[in-house]
Amino acid sequence: MSSRRTETGGGRIDRSRPVRFTFDGVSYSGYAGDTLASALLANGVSLFGRSFKYHRPRGVLSAGVDEPNALVTILRGEVRNPNIPATMVEIHDGLVAESQNRFPSLAWDVGAVNQLVGKLLSAGFYYKTFMGPVVGPLRGTRFWMFCEHFIRRAAGLGRAGRMPDTARYEHVNAFCDVLVVGSGPAGLSAAKAAASQGGRVILADLDARLGGSANWSDETIDGVPAAEWAAAQVKDLKSRGNVRLLPRTNVWGYYDGNTMVAVERVSEHKERPNKGEPRHRQWKIRAGTVVLATGALERPLVFPGNDRPGVMLADAARRYANEFGVLPGEKIAVFTNNDSAYGAALALKKAGAAVVAIVDVRPDVSPEMRDLAGETEAELLAGHAVTATEGGKALSGIKVQRFDMQGGSLSGAERILAVDCLLVSGGWSPVIHLASQAGAKAEWNDSLQAFLPPKPAQKWVGAGAFNGSFSTAAAIVEGHAAGIAASGGTAAPLEPPSVEATPCRPEPAPVLEIGASGKSFVDYQHDVTAEDVRLAHREGFVSVEHLKRYTTLGMATDQGKTSNVPGLAIMAAALGKPIPEVGTTRFRPPYAGVSIGSIAGSRYGDLKPERLTPMHDWHVAQGATMQPAGLWWRPQIYGHPGETVEQAYVRETKATRGAAGIVDVSTLGKIAVQGPDSAEFLDRIYTNTFSTLPVGKARYGLMLREDGIAFDDGTTWRLGEQDFLMTTTTANAGKVLQHLEYYLDVVWPELKVTVTSVTDQWAGAAIGGPRAREILAACVTGTAVDNAALPFMGIVHGEIAGVPVMICRLSFSGEMAFEVYCGADWGTHVWEALMEAGKPFGLVPYGLEALGAMRIEKGHVTGAEIDGRTTACDLHLDWMLSKKKPFVGSAMMNREGLTAPDRLQLVGLVSLDNRPLNGGAHIVEQVDDKNPRNSLGHVTAVCYSPSLGKYIGLALVMGGKSRHGTRAFVSDPLRGRFGPVEIVSHHFFDPEGSRMHG
Amino acid sequence: MAEYSALALLKNALTGNRDWKPAWRKPEPKASYDVIIVGGGGHGLSTAYYLAKEHGITNVAVLEKGWLGSGNVGRNTVTVRSNYLLPPNTRFYEFSMKLWENLSHDLNYNVMFSQRGVLNLAHTPAQLDDFARRGNAMRHEGVDAELMTPAQIKRLIPAIDISGNARFPIYGGLMQPRAGTARHDAVAWGYARGADRRGVDIIENCEVTGFLREGDRVVGVTTTRGDIRAGKVAVAVAGSTSHVMRLAGIDRLPIESHVLQAFVTESIKPFLDTVVTFGMGHCYINQSDKGGLVYGGDIDGYNSYAQRGNLPVVEDVMSEMLAMFPSLAGVRLLRSWGGLCDMSMDGSPIITTGPLPGMYLNCGWCYGGFKATPASGFCFAHTIARDEPHELNAAFTLDRFHRGILIDEKGQGATPRLH
Amino acid sequence: MLITCPYCGPRDVSEFTYQGDGNRQRPAPATKDLGAWNEYVYDRINPAGDHNEIWQHSSGCRMHIHVVRNTLTHEITDTRPARGGHPASRHHGAKS
Structure with missing residues (x-):
């Protein structure tokens, strides 16, 4: 291959530092400072890529970010970066680049067969066909999908990798x-x-x-x-x-x-x-x-064959010559509608190229430009236009004809000029x-x-x-x-510097297209031709947005940087209207393509924080299976070797109900509610009353949203006259805090209350079971834990293993149970002390599955039931709705839609075929596994109940309570599980609460 | 006007594609119509089409402020699905799906409806149960749905990260195989051409500036192209609903206009054959036939009419996309844009008679209006023609909010930014 | 978008949570007029123009602020503590 490098010049490259790289497996050398485009041009390469639709051979049009043709994939190991303009790639030793959208090779691309049926593939052709037969196996949209399969494989440019980007x-x-x-x-x-x-x-x-x-x-x-x-x-x-x-x-x-x-x-x-x-x-x-x-940015002109490799923007050519010391051609011609290309021609002349002709659409060229043309020793063809290009995958010549700028007509004899590079400028x-x-x-x-x-x-x-x-x-x-x-600032205007430049008047002639037969490209990459623009006009797609969408003009990776104005001009001419009446494009981010990785930054591998409880390492060390719960990781089971999940949680549940179990509840939301008006505030927020709660006691509370729907539940502990500790469900901790803050800041700013999230400050362990009190007695100092000192819902302060703890006797499991809170940093210390003290009593740790099983047996609700659509009545929590005071939600909770008889209500389910139930299964009166229909509701939670010896569940079912004692079916077509159930009260186990009250 | 077909394409190719006619006429507005539809977006155009096709009402004008389809029908991420939880939604969107399945034939316009499936990824066991609930709800309404295991998902989408090391491991997914994508602009153009062929006047660059009233009754509109009277005036203007209804004296509605951004990458060779959504956040992605990855996430979360969003959501969406597909970090975002979403207070739409006599209202599509285009037009046309709702939109009333009969798919209450 | 928190100074929008229409006035707690409650919860002016709204500086001081922001341009012309109560009625935003 010939070297196109000039002897001197090229202020950007360092001729003392050769660089070796490969393109499509061939090794080339360039200099430090070269772009891939300049280095390949210097090596005489003219074919850089293939176009999107017709797979036409393409060279390099520009020298910058506007490049539509010369797109390559850069490989770094297995990581692929497709569709990078060669003009924007700085070469380095070992750079590996390959061309794209060609098969089997860039030079011999079978996709080029599309050019033969170019007329069929006119703009929007796909909207008019591929609809297929109305009946038969390819009816509906199937024929299209069949065709689409092949279209997809033909489309696309570079290939993205599947290995994670390193x-x-x-x-x-x-x-x-x-x-x-x-x-x-x-x-x-x-x-x-x-x-x-x-x-x-x-x-x-x-x-x-x-x-x-x-x-x-x-x-x-x-x-x-x-x-x-x-x-x-x-x-x-x-x-x-x-x-x-x-x-x-x-x-x-x-x-x-x-x-x-x-x-x-x-x-x-x-x-x-x-x-x-x-x-x-x-x-x-x-x-x-x-x-x-x-x-x-310089614009190209639209004329037949304007996409042949060797056609280049005039200023880009000047740039290759002056900045990189590369001649894009040896015998060049210029085709322009304005003055600026004359300077480019002169630059190439100085760099060593022969300038054969300057073809200017303007009949009247200024004396200054005539002088410049003379300096280049080029033939000046004013009032002429290029009507075709010749050559295969590289330019070998152009055809020139006399051109009338006013009417756009061509006349006179066609001349053929032998050139290997054509510089174009459309302003x-x-x-x-x-x-x-x-x-x-x-x-x-x-x-x-x-x-x-x-x-x-x-x-x-x-x-x-x-x-x-x-x-x-x-x-x-x-x-x-x-x-x-x-x-x-307000400094005086700058004295104009003295600039020595080739003369150049910036106003171009209003000619961007030469109408001659042959494919004239407007959008190079997407193969949108001037004829396509006119077809859009014929079919009524005349506004700029319709034009873009119908023809895909400007939608390629270069984002229409070179094609926008020529496209508008052709449409305006077709309409006989000025360009602005076709419309203006609103540009949107990004200015030029930008890697998704850069926008994501380092976040994607670690998208959101992982929340770990203070006892996390202990759980992991004990072999717990950890499970995500929102952002938290929580133990699912502490499985023994060979146990199934069900065997593990049944063992943990039985141990708890038989002796004692302990579960990490540090994830519960905890909010300190403090200040003189705290009790009043809680009365307004909760459906039930907290101002009557004595210091040292806790109460279960329910909150509604303003619209009367249940929002969250939890216990709130009165630690002092003006000092409450509110607990929320794990999932809603943030939302509840925001809810409280909103009312304090916006609605009731007169209330003297502060709310502070203390979720991360406390570690919490719930210990429950018939032996739980004995375990506490064995390790708690500084307070008694008997029934008198610590009655149901009572709170005491003491120490465990030298660490201050706060203990509240409350129960989620239905057992005699206590929640033990200590400073988060002491969580593992206290937990281990409790485990140690519990050893003689058979204390076992249990995970989310056992926690779930015990709460289901008790019929307690969680987020699966408080799902943002259920009311207190739906959940049988209406006993908590105070009639003595207004609270958030009280005004709206009795609207007709929220009290309708056909609402979903909480019930219990017992599996009658002794097979497990599935969360997310639906409830029907009659099973039809082929054609499931008439859902009455759905299963929210399931478990094997060791206490009942049955598979049970909770469900939200239409008219729930009235169905107690009736038979229904679970219908779970997704998992093929159908079977009879009995609908029962959601209180499966110890409905009187005798165990927890002890 | 000529039918579109492969044969027509061939014939025209032989004559240099010089004989194609405009896809729809560009008529001057008449002084009066039986029905005026305000809004030349997908829903307005499909309403006109079904008014003509199903009810024989052809003396209809569709008035569009700018260019036809300039609203959300041309700005969305092209997903079509009916994977809803609550029966009023499931039924409505499934009816829409059935119309989609034959839409190209019906319109004689290839809208490129491609049933490539929509897969929702689940990242916790609880989420998988939730998806099972929704999938079973769909199955009980006769809609297709399947649960997929991580291994099945990996076979379908080889580039997805199902390693346990991912921050949000994939526990499975809910797949609706019949769901998919369509070419958004083609839907607007196909309906426009279909309505036009049945005699409907589609009038672009005609902004409604007010409503003509006789007492309470709406009897027409004033526009930038003159007054136009009509027996019935229907409004389907999505994000501009509050603005247009204010012209009729309706000051408050259960609607907020929000901005939703969408994104497309450069074209790459086939990478993703289905529509996939990320479950620990909000990100949905598909690959267009041209090869660009089309994707989006949450709305920006504040009232906006700017059709322009901000950077925080852009960063969120890119991060979530890479959490699913870590190999895409080097692929480049090519374009982003914003659309106005008419967020309703329960996340479900409104298709109703009123609120004034002579008026009909279609709004509240949040950011899911594209897939509803056929059914929305079908039901709205029925409501306009018969002065009562079709059974499929009977639940989509305007008064349901005050009455507490909400259709709250996400259970978020009256917080539009969370729907 | 930059929001000037009256407590902290100008901060990026990503530090804030949108809390919606600030024109809405919660009825007195004991109000039985269901219409007033429904309007408060569901009905919005949703102007195309200046909008009086509430934001929480959730990743900052966590205080709520009233913001006057143009929904067509996103330009913010006023921010003040929500605690000061409802800003002057000049910003009803009904005109657009």
Whole structure:
């Protein structure tokens, strides 16, 4: 392959540092500083990829983030990063890249057969067919699904890996007074001005090398080459303590309150990241003011064959020549509607290319441009257009014809020019994406043929080409003014610097398409042609959003950066309306594609905190099977070798009911409710009364939501006159706290009460069973625990193994039971002391399964029954509804819908076929396993009841209480379990409570 | 207007695709109609279609403020399912599913309905029981549902992390095989074309600015394109419901407008063949035929009409997606956007006559309106034509909130951000 | 979005929990008028424009604040402690 590297030039590459890399398995070499695109071009590679629909061969169109064609997959071991523009990949030794969307190879791709039926695959063709037969096995939507199977396999670009990505991604927060986005002349000037005002400044640029267009513009600024000027500015900024420079950083999102999000490519340009270095780092920058100096992107022209490898944006070609020392072609032509491409032609001429012709759609070309054309020694074909390109997978020639700009017609003889590279320029589109994201509508400027930024809806100022000010001198002046304004300063305007540049008037001719026969591409990647746009027009999809959606114009990975305005122009022409009447696109985050990993940061492996009780390690050491319960991990069973789950919990339950058991209840929500009005507050929050509760006693309480639905239950302990400890269910701890805080802060601010979450401050163990009191007596000091000192619902303070504890006699298991609380750090110490004391009495630890079994036997409700739809009456807790006072929910709990007779009510179930029941099974009067129907309700909780020797459950059943004693069936088609049950009271075990009252 | 078919496609290809006609006309509004439908989104268009098809009412105008389908029908994550817990919802959405299954034929427009299944992942035993309850509720209403084991899930979705090491291990999942995805824009365009072919006037760029009244009765609308009178005025404007109803003097409704963001990645080769949802948070994901992963999460959680969300939810959704698929960290987010959700106070919709004489209201779809499009239009058309609800929307009244007859699928009460 | 907590200063929206429409006034506890309760719980103005709403600084001081925020632009023009009671009726938000 020929080397396209120039002898000299290329300010970005380091010719002393060769770099070796592979593309599609072939080894190439480039230089440090090269992008994959520049290095491959230097090696004479022209074919980079295949298009989405027609699999047409494609080269490289641009030199930056707007690249639609040259997409590659980068491999690092088994980790695949698909669809990366080769123009944005910095090469390093060992880089492995491969082309995509081709089979079997990039050069010979069978998918290219799609080109043969191109007319059939016109925009939106899939809406009109694939509907299949109305009857038969492929009726309904099945024929489509059959076809879709193949379409899916043909679609898609690169392949994502299935192995977890091993790279690190991290988040950083930053704050600054001024964030400057873009480091071209305008951005550098803005950053310097802002920095001089003393504020904190961040300057970010997508590129690895700061300086933007100054790095390849051929201009001089204040007498030095622009690239040197830029380097000096960067050096100056670097030396300042109040400036942070962020190269390789895509500022992709403009969110409310000037919250800017950026992703920095930290290490992917290195062969090996430094220790601890992430691949990407997300910067969340809260900026006082943002300076948008994001420049402009060049647009291609739309003409037949404009996608052939070798057709390149004029400024990109200039950039390859000047910045990378790479000639994209040896015999080039230029096709333009504006002045800027003449400068590019001259740059390529200087770099060593022969410029064959400059084809300009404008009949009248200014004398300055004629002079420039003369300097390039090119034939100037004013009032001409390119009508076709020739060649296979690389450009070999172009066809040129006389062109009438007014009518768009072609005339005269067709000339064929032999060239290997065609530079195109259709004018420039300011990069207004971030301003548009910030919430306002872009404005069309007819003379610039471009959308200009809207008036700021948030705190930003614009500068340079972003504003449509395309000259470097203006950019520097505007940048300075923007930097001062963004800092709140009022310095005098900057004297314009002396800039030596090729002359260039920014206004392009209003021509973006040459209508000639052949496929003319508007959106390269998605293969949207000018004909597709006109078809959309014919079918009435004329607004910009319909156009995009119907043709997929602008929906590819380049997000329409090069295709948006040409597409609109073609539609506007078809409609005979000006461009703004077709509509403007609202840009949305991200500006350019951004890795999901960078946005997730380090969170995804550890999405939410894991909550562990103080005794967690003890449970694990004892062989407990741990089970997630919300964010918590709790013991399910403490299984013995060879035991099933059921055998384990039955053993634990029997041991508890026979002697004693202990369970970790540290996860219960605990809220300290304190202050002079605490009792009054609780009276308003709970359905029952707490102001009458004596100090040293606890009471079971029920809360409703304002709408009258049951919310949460738990016991609340009165520790002092103004000091309560509320317990909540594990699942609702946070919600209950928020509920209390809302009423105290918003509804009753006059109440003197504070609420504090103390869930994590207390460790809790519930010890229950006929021997529980003896165990406590054996280890508690400083207080008696007999019935007199510690009656049902009584509270005492004492010590266990030298640690202060608080003990309340209450029962969830239905046994004589006590909850023992101590400081969280002492949890394991106290737990072990209780276990030790319990040894002689046969104390066993039990897990969630046994806890569940015992609560089901007692008919206690939990979150499965208090499910946000049930009322106190539904749960037979109406005895807790005070009639003497209003409480939250009391006004609304008796509405007609909440008291209807057909509501689901809590019942007990007994399995009549001696087989286990399933949670989530439904209840029916008549089983029909083929055609299950007429559900009466569902099973909320199930267990084997050792006390009854039966499989039992709780259920919510329509008209529940009236069905006691009747027979029904569980119907569980999901798990194939059907069988008879008896509906009974939910109080299975010791309904009088004699065991717990002792 | 010509039927769409493979043959038509071939014929037109041979003539350079020059003979295709507009998918729907662009008529000037007439002075009066039998029925005006305010809102040219999915529900408004399907209502017009079924008014014409099922009830023979064709003197109908659909008024759209902007371009047709510019609301949520073109902004959603395209999931179609009927995996609901509560019977009024299950029945309604299952009816919708049945309409979906034949919709492309019915409309002569390929809406690309693809029954690739919707799988809800369960991460705790309690959650799996919950899913079993819902799956059994579906089965008792004649809807398909299956429980899947982790091993079955891994076979279906090879890239999913079912290792016990995951922060939220997968205990199983609830699958509705008949659920799936459809092409959202095609649904709007297909209904528009279908209604247009039956004589309905679809009028874009026509914003309703007020209601014409005779006493209490609504007799038409004022618009940016003049006054239009109508025997019946139906409102189906989703997130703009409060705004439009205020023009009729209805100041308060059980509706809050919230913003929901959605996301799509760059195109990748087939990676995920089903719709999958994450159970410890809120994240749902599918892969489009073009190859982009389409996904979303919770609403931002505050009132908004901005069609623009904020970063915290973006970060949440990305984290949850990677918790399911840790190999996707390097794949790039390509686009994000926001839609307005008409969040009702119990999370279920409203399709009703009233609240004023001559008026009909369809709203409260939260962020699940897309899958309802066929049934919503069918039932709303019935309600408009007959002045009484269809049995499938009889429960979706406006007064159910005050009466306490709520259809609270999530059990969260009157907290719209949690539905 | 940045919300200025009157207790803590400007903080990211992710530190806050939305508690809904701040125009709503809870009826006096003993009120028997069911309509008033229903309106309080279910009915919303839901303006497209300035909205008076309540947020809790849940990952901060946990206090509740009244916020006036434009629902079309997300611009926040006023924040004050919820404890001060209902802000002046100038922010009913019914106009839009």
